[in-house]
Amino acid sequence: MELNRIPEKEMIKMFELAVALEIREHMKELIDHYCMDWETFSKVLKEEYFLEDSDRVTKKSFLECVERPNKNLVATELL
Known part of the structure; x- marks a missing residue:
């Protein structure tokens, strides 16, 4: 196409x-919502x-935990 x-x-x-x-x-929905440019669409x-590996899931979970307000966790729960 290029x-x-x-x-x-x-x-x-x-x-x-x-x-x-x-x-x-599902692809039509993504296209309708993100049809800006190829770079944006490919990231979406x-x-x-993309099949996530366990390290990526762990990092994502950790960042979500850190960013969550009012954690109310003791140190052992955070670790």
């Missing part, structure tokens, strides 16, 4: 045609479909 100079927004809209039928409806896809 070789034929198709605009990014058109590439994103055509992307749904390349995905499996099982996720096509990675966040949506």
Whole structure:
């Protein structure tokens, strides 16, 4: 598509045609909501479909815990 100079927004809209039928409806929703540019759309896809490893989940959980107001945790619970 890049070789034929198709605009990014058109590439994103055509992307749904390349995905499996099982996720096509969900893909349409993502496209409608995030159809800004390919870089943004690809980040959304990675966040949506990337298989997280246990380290990433741990970091995410830790950051959520740290950022949560009114933790009311004792030191052992935080660790």
